[in-house]
Amino acid sequence: MQTLKLSTKNSLGGDNYFLYKSNGKYSFSSLEELYNNSNCSEIHLPSLEPNGEIIWVKLECMNFLGEIKTIKVIPTNGLYFTCGSKIKVPVIVNVLAIKPKKTLQLRLKGIKNMSKLEKLWFYSKIDLNIETGKAEDHIYGFFIGFFLAEGNFIYYSHRIKRESVYSRGALKRWSREKGYKTVDDYLKNRKSKKIKGIQLACGIKDLEKGYIQKIPFSTNVNQYGNSVHVTIYDSEAIDLVCNYVDGSTSKNKYLRQNAFNRSKNFLKGVLDGFLRVMDIRKRQELV
Numbered sequence: 001m002q003t004l005k006l007s008t009k010n011s012l013g014g015d016n017y018f019l020y021k022s023n024g025k026y027s028f029s030s031l032e033e034l035y036n037n038s039n040c041s042e043i044h045l046p047s048l049e050p051n052g053e054i055i056w057v058k059l060e061c062m063n064f065l066g067e068i069k070t071i072k073v074i075p076t077n078g079l080y081f082t083c084g085s086k087i088k089v090p091v092i093v094n095v096l097a098i099k100p101k102k103t104l105q106l107r108l109k110g111i112k113n114m115s116k117l118e119k120l121w122f123y124s125k126i127d128l129n130i131e132t133g134k135a136e137d138h139i140y141g142f143f144i145g146f147f148l149a150e151g152n153f154i155y156y157s158h159r160i161k162r163e164s165v166y167s168r169g170a171l172k173r174w175s176r177e178k179g180y181k182t183v184d185d186y187l188k189n190r191k192s193k194k195i196k197g198i199q200l201a202c203g204i205k206d207l208e209k210g211y212i213q214k215i216p217f218s219t220n221v222n223q224y225g226n227s228v229h230v231t232i233y234d235s236e237a238i239d240l241v242c243n244y245v246d247g248s249t250s251k252n253k254y255l256r257q258n259a260f261n262r263s264k265n266f267l268k269g270v271l272d273g274f275l276r277v278m279d280i281r282k283r284q285e286l287v
Contacts, residue, residue, distance in 0.1 A: 013070045013082030019126065019260075020045050021056055026128055026260040035062050046126050054126055071111055075120050087111050090121040133263025139216050141262075141269020143237070144244050146200055146211070148253050148270070149277040151241075154197040154231070195238050200230040202277055211277060 014032030021027075021044045034043065044056040070082040073089075091114065094105040106121055114120075171183045204226045206212065212221060217234040232238075244262075247253035260267065 011065055011068060011084035011087065016081050016083075018045060020059075025257070026130070027257045028255065028260055029257075031062075035064060048123065073111065073120070075122070079122070083111060085112050089114070092119040092121050128260070128264065128267075130261055131263050133265035135265065136216070137263045137265035138269035138272070139214060140240060141266040141271075142214050142273035143216060143269075144241065144255075144259070144266075145270040145273025145275070146202075146215070146277050147198065147241050147245060148255070149274045150202050151198055151200045151253075153195045153238075153241075154199055156194045156196045195242070197231060197233040198237055198241060200232070202228050202230070204228060206277060209276075211273075214273075 012031055014030060014035065016031050017028060018031060018034065019026065019028050020034070022042045041058075043059040045059055047055055047057045049055055065084075068084055071085060072080060072082050074080040088108040088110055090106045091109045092104055093107050104121065109118070175181075175183050175185070200212075200215075202211065204223065207221070207223070207228050212219065212228070212230055215230070215232070217232050217237040220231040220233075222229045222231070244256050244259045245253055246256050255270065259270065
């Protein structure tokens with residue numbers, strides 16, 4: 001049985017993210033999360049045979065190597081990874097026009113010895129063994145990608161009714177019990193905030209390109225100069241986002257694991273919505 005083992009010579013930072021398969025389900029998480037929460041005997045990672053065929057190899061073990069100095073590699077496609085100084089990566093040496101298709105010549109090169117002009121090789125055509133799904137899956141996935149890129153929740157506001165002595169007294173007591181100095185601080189931070197709707201922010205060009213028209217729910221669209229705000233109060237839309245997305249800000253929102261097992265059309269829609277809507281400036285900030 002083929003196995004994949006991490007060692008000091010090809011160490012990776014804990015903030016690198018991996019697609020993996022466990023108990024027949026696909027998941028996506030950081031190496032640190034894998035190390036802390038997973039059973040290695042159940043994890044398989046994608047790899048390549050010499051002929052280019054994708055295979056899933058069993059992860060034998062993971063070793064925590066302590067605090068090591070890592071290098072952050074940022075290619076022009078916006079993806080990045082962190083690694084130790086001794087790791088080797090595949091570099092494109094030449095492109096051969098061998099029929100029926102072009103063939104790449106690759107070689108492994110130490111990350112410290114690479115120049116900015118050299119091209120890293122990325123493989124991004126992993127075929128997941130999940131159903132293709134319906135055409136509407138792409139539409140819902142596009143909406144999820146839109147939310148990941150430029151969306152946030154709208155919450156119900158909790159106000160103290162002046163005419164209700166009980167309401168004011170109860171809120172003050174709960175605030176003290178939770179350790180907050182004021183009622184306002186308590187209301188802003190309590191976890192039981194109820195979601196009222198969804199707001200998407202984008203540019204006038206996104207409206208002109210028809211991205212907003214792809215949203216499969218009723219929308220209220222308001223334009224402010226070159227900015228467009230889209231508000232959605234549909235309960236089905238809220239349930240859809242809550243089912244597949246976790247986090248609430250642009251830097252901590254992420255797909256839940258069940259999103260990777262819905263369908264291929266859904267995942268294509270997520271990528272389509274995210275990459276088309278998110279502006280270049282924000283992509284650079286995330287990196």
